[in-house]
Amino acid sequence: MAPRIRLYGLRHLRDEQAAADLVQQVLMITIESVRAGKIRDPGKIESFVLGTCRMTVLEIRRGSSRRERLLDQYYVPAVSVSPEPLPDLDHLAQCLARLAERERSVVVMTFYQEQSSEAVAGAMGLSNENVRVIRHRALGRLRKCMTGGLS
Amino acid sequence: MSCANPIDPTILADYWLAELSENQDRAVEEHLFSCGDCSQQLQSMVQLGQGIRTLAEQGNLPLIVTQGFLDRLTGQGFRTREYSVPAGGRVECTVTSQDDFLIGRMAANLRDVERLDLAMCEPSGEERRRLRDIPFRADSAEVILNYPVGPARQSGPDLVVMKLLAVSEKSERLLGEYTFNHTPS
Numbered sequence: 001m002a003p004r005i006r007l008y009g010l011r012h013l014r015d016e017q018a019a020a021d022l023v024q025q026v027l028m029i030t031i032e033s034v035r036a037g038k039i040r041d042p043g044k045i046e047s048f049v050l051g052t053c054r055m056t057v058l059e060i061r062r063g064s065s066r067r068e069r070l071l072d073q074y075y076v077p078a079v080s081v082s083p084e085p086l087p088d089l090d091h092l093a094q095c096l097a098r099l100a101e102r103e104r105s106v107v108v109m110t111f112y113q114e115q116s117s118e119a120v121a122g123a124m125g126l127s128n129e130n131v132r133v134i135r136h137r138a139l140g141r142l143r144k145c146m147t148g149g150l151s
Numbered sequence: 152m153s154c155a156n157p158i159d160p161t162i163l164a165d166y167w168l169a170e171l172s173e174n175q176d177r178a179v180e181e182h183l184f185s186c187g188d189c190s191q192q193l194q195s196m197v198q199l200g201q202g203i204r205t206l207a208e209q210g211n212l213p214l215i216v217t218q219g220f221l222d223r224l225t226g227q228g229f230r231t232r233e234y235s236v237p238a239g240g241r242v243e244c245t246v247t248s249q250d251d252f253l254i255g256r257m258a259a260n261l262r263d264v265e266r267l268d269l270a271m272c273e274p275s276g277e278e279r280r281r282l283r284d285i286p287f288r289a290d291s292a293e294v295i296l297n298y299p300v301g302p303a304r305q306s307g308p309d310l311v312v313m314k315l316l317a318v319s320e321k322s323e324r325l326l327g328e329y330t331f332n333h334t335p336s
Contacts, residue, residue: 008184084198096203100283101285108216116170123288124288142199146199
């Protein structure tokens with residue numbers, strides 16, 4: 001569950017440390033709830049964790065947190081939240097070089113700033129729909145190149 | 152992949168970039184929390200994005216960029232060396248070990264241009280490389296090129312003539328020539 005919580009945190013908080021904190025906090029709340037007998041059906045764990053992620057992100061945004069109190073009660077090692085390794089950058093650079101100019105510019109502008117298609121479109125003189133199509137095509141080519149080699 | 156109903160990669164990208172409606176967002180998240188395969192797909196895309204960001208920050212991608220991109224770089228403390236050249240102009244340029252990015256700004260009237268190419272040429276006119284169908288804003292009056300900083304640092308003296316070309320089905324029209332005379336620092 002930790003990698004999924006981390007992804008949720010990255011998506012909503014856009015910060016690696018905040019995502020790591022979220023993982024620890026959500027796991028602590030989940031342990032607390034299991035021990036208290038609040039989750040009896042193991043099949044409900046995933047939806048409980050997702051719901052807790054949503055509530056915790058709202059709490060983080062409001063600036064309040066149960067983290068300190070829970071840390072006093074439970075120990076959850078932070079080792080499970082370390083960032084994933086980067087892909088092979090030399091290989092990725094070669095794959096990027098194979099993209100058309102528009103594709104390369106769109107994916108870099110998109111992922112460097114994690115910008116929506118609307119923001120990228122406005123900056124580059126393209127339509128939203130065009131940016132989405134270019135982004136989709138470029139990501140597909142990059143995935144194929146990264147998994148299938150350069151030949 | 153064993154997921155019977157995998158999330159389309161386009162939807163995953165839209166989710167990551169916060170382009171879905173709230174209801175769509177929730178549906179995607181419910182699926183992701185119950186599906187290891189799709190969660191792994193998202194993880195792969197996120198790693199790809201982090202790799203792209205890392206490469207962009209190394210300054211070695213030949214790339215047409217936006218002013219917003221440059222603002223973000225300087226806001227993060229990266230040092231950019233910029234040269235602005237009018238159409239028909241020439242600039243003496245260099246790059247030092249202190250520079251993180253090497254930027255060329257080429258002024259041009261881009262109105263009524265359908266497709267734009269950037270040709271990097273020898274002084275004789277012979278093309279070294281052409282960036283085809285580059286993105287541009289018709290109302291911006293310039294093209295901003297991120298020139299790979301690493302190779303530029305390693306380069307000896309070099310004279311490059313950049314040409315912006317308006318391309319249509321039947322012909323191409325020169326919008327401007329920009330001469331960059333590089334000398335090592």
